[in-house]
Amino acid sequence: APAAAMPATPAAARAAQAAAAAADLPALRDAIAAFDGSALRDTATNLVFADGAPDNRLMLIGEAPGAEEDRLGRPFVGQSGQLLDRMFASIGLRREEGGFYITNILPWRPPGNRTPTDAEINLFLPFVMRHIALARPRHLVLLGGVSAKTLLRAKDGITRLRGRWHRVAVEGLGEVPALATLHPAYLLRTPAAKRDAWTDLLLLRRTLDAEPHES
Template sequence: MVVQQNPIDTSHLEALLDFYSSAGVDCFMGDTPLDWYELTSKQAEQFRQTKAETAPSSVSPSAVVAERQRDTRHAQAPITPAAPAAKQSEQLAAVLPDAQIVAAARDIAASATSLEELRTCLEAFDGCNLKLTAKTLVFADGHPDARLMFVGEAPGRDEDLQGKPFVGRSGQLLDRMLDAIGMERSSTYIANVVPWRPPGNRTPTPQETEICKPFIKRQIELVNPDVLVFLGAASAKTLLGVQDGIRKMRGRWMAYPGSGKEIAAIATYHPAYLLRSPLEKRLSWRDFLAIRQSLKK
């Protein structure tokens, strides 16, 4: 008698692996759990205490970050999967996101006289802890002299892998939306408020956003577009200081203080939201028609 066995159902396992992949888990580090938040907190507190004991009574914010960057470039080393927790804590280059770091970010961003210099500054900047977990810096994509500039909130998994903003499914939708109004991606300039991917695609913290804000503001100044489009409410709230939700905000023209001129600014739905809510595409279509009309002026 031959007993026929049912094939093993692997759908649950595949769904679990897909969830881990979407959350940013792409390798297994070891069998022992590791609390990265605790290690980061301990490292930051240890750094703060050390600086408080050794630093002069008056230290400029830029000097704090510059000194930290010199220290971490020599001290930081790759973390091996089997390394003990104590050694891993010593190897972390985390910083305490305080007002001095924010002020230092403003000084460093203001010193850049070109987009290339700004990119170099960001690559050397160690004041944002997201740099520790991201694979690459996602600076920008497109034409540096574009009349139309898009700003999102933060890169995702595909963007982190390729080092360019909006290259995943949402980016492909953005390309099609541009094509619908007779424009190409290469003729625009695309960036994010936060240039490093948050772990698991989580929302950037207010501290992380505040540290990165001087760099995107300087980026907008250097591009100096005629029209600035905020993809989603987060980037508009960060750069315009508005508190309305995207439903109330979208389609309404606002003014952004640019370099020697006021830039016409508008917020619209993020392409990732449109993928989840395709019925809202009709409203985004109106926004893009208004954007095309504004560029004709």
């Protein structure tokens, strides 16, 4: 029924409205900071919006900020972020040189680093989709199960989704190619999985190399 597509709560409706009204990335950041529809804002220290070069052709999307990210207000700066930077540097993509742009599904740290709830994910999803639309990447990398399952609208877990290109429909951009891969936090807990992550990185590098370079 058509009603199923409507926002489920007044907060979700306000999130969708605020996201759609943001004309650029600074406005989107301000809209997220001002949005009071989630209790996460009350328990977190800092808004974690994004990092890296926003005009990049490559956008990475993770799950949620952790303790270090919450403290510093930047995504992926803790242990998993350091691993991520080493991984992407190994294929020539360095954050400090504008190699990629990175954000999360949630802009606020969940208490105790717990997994985001479906309600929290759905509430902030309009902001994520608007973020992609404004950043205009040519490729997405979805880091971990929360990001991949949310943006691909998939029931499969990350181990089934990873290692191949999917597509994410984004308003104003059409379908953006999206590579699902393992979250670096998972790789810290499961070092044997780094082999799969490396395979994914090589696929990303080959795809980027096959594209014509823009002048």
